Amino acid sequence: MALFLFAGITFVSVTLAVMLGPVKITPLTVWKIILSHFPMIGGMVEQDWSQAQDYIVWNIRLPRVLLGVVIGSGLAIVGTVIQALVRNSLADPYILGVSSGASVAATLVIIFGALPLFGQYALSIGSFLGALLSMIMVYILAQTSGRVNNTRLLLSGIAVSMVLSAITNLIVTMAPNEQGIRDAMFWMMGSLAGAKWEYLTIPSFVVLFGLFFLLFQYRSLNALLMGEETATTLGINTDTFRKVLILISSLVTGVIVAVSGAIGFIGLMVPHITRFLIGSDHRRVLPISAFLGAIITIWADVLARLIFAPQELPIGVVTAMCGGPFFIWLLRRQTYSFGGANR
Numbered sequence: 393m394a395l396f397l398f399a400g401i402t403f404v405s406v407t408l409a410v411m412l413g414p415v416k417i418t419p420l421t422v423w424k425i426i427l428s429h430f431p432m433i434g435g436m437v438e439q440d441w442s443q444a445q446d447y448i449v450w451n452i453r454l455p456r457v458l459l460g461v462v463i464g465s466g467l468a469i470v471g472t473v474i475q476a477l478v479r480n481s482l483a484d485p486y487i488l489g490v491s492s493g494a495s496v497a498a499t500l501v502i503i504f505g506a507l508p509l510f511g512q513y514a515l516s517i518g519s520f521l522g523a524l525l526s527m528i529m530v531y532i533l534a535q536t537s538g539r540v541n542n543t544r545l546l547l548s549g550i551a552v553s554m555v556l557s558a559i560t561n562l563i564v565t566m567a568p569n570e571q572g573i574r575d576a577m578f579w580m581m582g583s584l585a586g587a588k589w590e591y592l593t594i595p596s597f598v599v600l601f602g603l604f605f606l607l608f609q610y611r612s613l614n615a616l617l618m619g620e621e622t623a624t625t626l627g628i629n630t631d632t633f634r635k636v637l638i639l640i641s642s643l644v645t646g647v648i649v650a651v652s653g654a655i656g657f658i659g660l661m662v663p664h665i666t667r668f669l670i671g672s673d674h675r676r677v678l679p680i681s682a683f684l685g686a687i688i689t690i691w692a693d694v695l696a697r698l699i700f701a702p703q704e705l706p707i708g709v710v711t712a713m714c715g716g717p718f719f720i721w722l723l724r725r726q727t728y729s730f731g732g733a734n735r
Contacts (some may be wrong), residue, residue: 394670410502463652598647607674
């Protein structure tokens, strides 16, 4: 029931987000325009909208909103996985250095044109490689006697994240022109501006692959929440499973950072909100988190577009301003505890 509810809210949010802007468009017109671009169905839709409305909906707003759905879902999924991985309520892709590694590679591509051999995919591939290398570095630093300690994993992630963030800032200050610095800084704070249909293909595939793979592993994720010894007793090879989770998290985060920049709060907060609402069973937490992450990202982007229109805020600024107070409120609730123990 909850899954259908959040799916419905996501559908309504997409419709409203496409409607809102300097040019107001009715929901009926929005869906007529969308359906008109589908083969076979398109010829059956009576065209009663202008060419300008068609361009605004199909080429500007819809790709941006759908990219927000993919980005929000991916960040929420990765946040859920990483919190289960380290059994820490403050863990997210940024704290473990995944996003920082992706940012280093992405800024190199944006400012200096690194990895030219990969053409239009240079940013995605570079971000994935950066995220993966940073996570491998964190994983190696966290090992003691061949085993990974959760506390060391978290502390290693924070240390690596700080170093990589400093490297990213150094790369930005070395930009050969002022426009390069401006573009990189705006990207580093997160933005869905300039979204295009071609930007959706790779992130959508990667996020869906990650979601379905993790849903098949929900029992193992549940066991991790109970501790490494319990998970091992239940027959889970925790060391191998950790490596798989690190690879999946790096892949999803790298691809997301490549197209949207660094958007905070989503990966940290959405898993908490979801567990607060429905408990800690990952069979339900993962899909609900994906929908909730999409909803929050959609509306954060709407605020970023409209609050100071025609100027646009980076979406990361909006998520941080809204997420910080909410996180404090959530922590102050005596009924809430990490892992859904209150349920």
